[in-house]
Amino acid sequence: MVQTELIQIGGAGPAGLAAAITLAKAGRRVLVHEAQSEVGHRFDGDFQGLENWSTQQDVLDLLREIGITTEFATLPCSRSYAFDAWGERYDLVGSKTLFYMVERGPGPGTFDTALLEHARGLGVEVRFNSRLDNLQGTGILAAGPKAADAIAVGYHFETAMENGFWVILDDELAPQGYAYMLVMNGRGTVKSCMFSGFKQEHLYVQRTVDAFQRLVGLEMVNPRPHGGAGNFHIPARALMGIHPVVGEEAGFQDFLWGFGMRYAILSGVLAARSQLEGNNYDLLWRQEIEPPMESSMVNRAIFGMLGNRGYRWVLRRNQKQHWDAHRVLHWIYQHGSIKRLLLPWARHRYRSQRRDESCDHINCTCVWCRHGDHRLVGAEKTCDS
Numbered sequence: 253m254v255q256t257e258l259i260q261i262g263g264a265g266p267a268g269l270a271a272a273i274t275l276a277k278a279g280r281r282v283l284v285h286e287a288q289s290e291v292g293h294r295f296d297g298d299f300q301g302l303e304n305w306s307t308q309q310d311v312l313d314l315l316r317e318i319g320i321t322t323e324f325a326t327l328p329c330s331r332s333y334a335f336d337a338w339g340e341r342y343d344l345v346g347s348k349t350l351f352y353m354v355e356r357g358p359g360p361g362t363f364d365t366a367l368l369e370h371a372r373g374l375g376v377e378v379r380f381n382s383r384l385d386n387l388q389g390t391g392i393l394a395a396g397p398k399a400a401d402a403i404a405v406g407y408h409f410e411t412a413m414e415n416g417f418w419v420i421l422d423d424e425l426a427p428q429g430y431a432y433m434l435v436m437n438g439r440g441t442v443k444s445c446m447f448s449g450f451k452q453e454h455l456y457v458q459r460t461v462d463a464f465q466r467l468v469g470l471e472m473v474n475p476r477p478h479g480g481a482g483n484f485h486i487p488a489r490a491l492m493g494i495h496p497v498v499g500e501e502a503g504f505q506d507f508l509w510g511f512g513m514r515y516a517i518l519s520g521v522l523a524a525r526s527q528l529e530g531n532n533y534d535l536l537w538r539q540e541i542e543p544p545m546e547s548s549m550v551n552r553a554i555f556g557m558l559g560n561r562g563y564r565w566v567l568r569r570n571q572k573q574h575w576d577a578h579r580v581l582h583w584i585y586q587h588g589s590i591k592r593l594l595l596p597w598a599r600h601r602y603r604s605q606r607r608d609e610s611c612d613h614i615n616c617t618c619v620w621c622r623h624g625d626h627r628l629v630g631a632e633k634t635c636d637s
């Protein structure tokens with residue numbers, strides 16, 4: 253590769269921008285195409301958690317170590333309350349930060365804006381309203397999810413509530429997933445993150461809102477609907493022709509709960525390194541990304557079998573034995589021999605969940621369905637029909 257060859261990247265999400273930053277730091281000329289008019293368009297001020305349990309190293313230190321900015325606003329979260337389906341409350345306490353709450357979208361201080369500014373500061377050109385559909389020459393594909401394996405749907409709002417996060421494990425609110433609420437500096441999001449039952453998403457969202465109002469006094473001012481989809485998939489290869497595919501476009505995600513930002517960043521950095529050093533990208537992500545994804549796939553398969561009584565059993569044990577939530581989460585994300593043993597079963601179980609991708613709504617606004625001429629653009633669907 254010659255020093256001045258232009259490298260094009262399709263998508264200015266965390267995966268694409270992490271790749272761009274890594275390439276620009278090594279002196280490469282980089283052009284990022286972003287289909288939308290701004291970064292983080294599909295998230296629109298969403299709050300998300302940058303998880304901090306899968307490695308012993310703090311995630312912010314890890315980002316700094318791999319050369320990615322941490323100049324975004326964070327709220328470290330190490331304790332919270334969880335509720336079971338019967339409304340019983342449990343303390344969740346971590347000896348370390350469980351995750352850093354960050355804002356997504358184009359505003360000041362967001363995760364996406366920080367990545368954009370970092371990239372631009374290194375000379376990366378980011379071209380908005382520019383859809384890359386046919387990549388010629390050297391480049392990386394980072395266009396986000398192409399299918400909906402899980403959805404998170406609910407509202408953004410303003411509130412006088414205190415900062416924090418709350419979670420409810422109840423299949424009547426979020427089938428095989430979890431209902432959650434995050435509040436940071438006067439704004440928040442409340443969502444049902446579901447892994448099945450998409451056709452009744454409105455019902456689950458209403459139940460989620462009702463439950464948070466009842467259990468923790470949720471107060472929403474100016475609520476705005478928001479939702480998105482996640483794509484979880486361990487690909488056979490993450491190359492399209494010669495081009496590395498990164499982030500959720502490749503299917504890199506946390507199967508258990510959808511904490512995909514770390515995978516997006518890491519895969520972007522690995523893809524850039526593969527281009528800089530002439531290494532095989534498939535080998536790189538298989539070493540770094542596949543093991544934790546396999547672990548999370550086994551976790552998902554187990555979680556999907558628990559049901560409300562199983563969630564309650566786990567929460568009660570946590571309460572009784574004063575578990576350190578950070579240690580427990582770290583442990584369940586490790587890729588040990590039991591995980592390897594259970595993997596074929598987990599693969600079989602996970603695949604069997606995705607059968608019907610059509611909805612039965614008229615003039616639907618679903619974030620997930622793929623019937624008729626619907627197509628997912630990022631996680632946003634456009635109805636062409």
Ligand SMILES: Cc1cc2nc3c(=O)[nH]c(=O)nc-3n(C[C@H](O)[C@H](O)[C@H](O)COP(=O)(O)OP(=O)(O)OC[C@H]3O[C@@H](n4cnc5c(N)ncnc54)[C@H](O)[C@@H]3O)c2cc1C
Nearest residue numbers: 263265266267287300301384395396480499500511512513
């Ligand atoms: C509601 C919701 C809540 C979430 N919560 C969390 C959380 O708490 N913690 C966590 O870690 N993860 C969370 N995730 C997942 C996380 O947001 C994603 O895993 C992450 O954003 C994936 O990054 P990406 O760069 O692969 O894709 P994206 O962030 O989707 O970025 C892809 C970009 O490519 C653009 N694009 C698409 N097609 C083209 C094209 N042809 N040409 C040019 N540009 C294109 C899109 O507009 C988009 O900007 C959540 C996801 C959702 C939907």
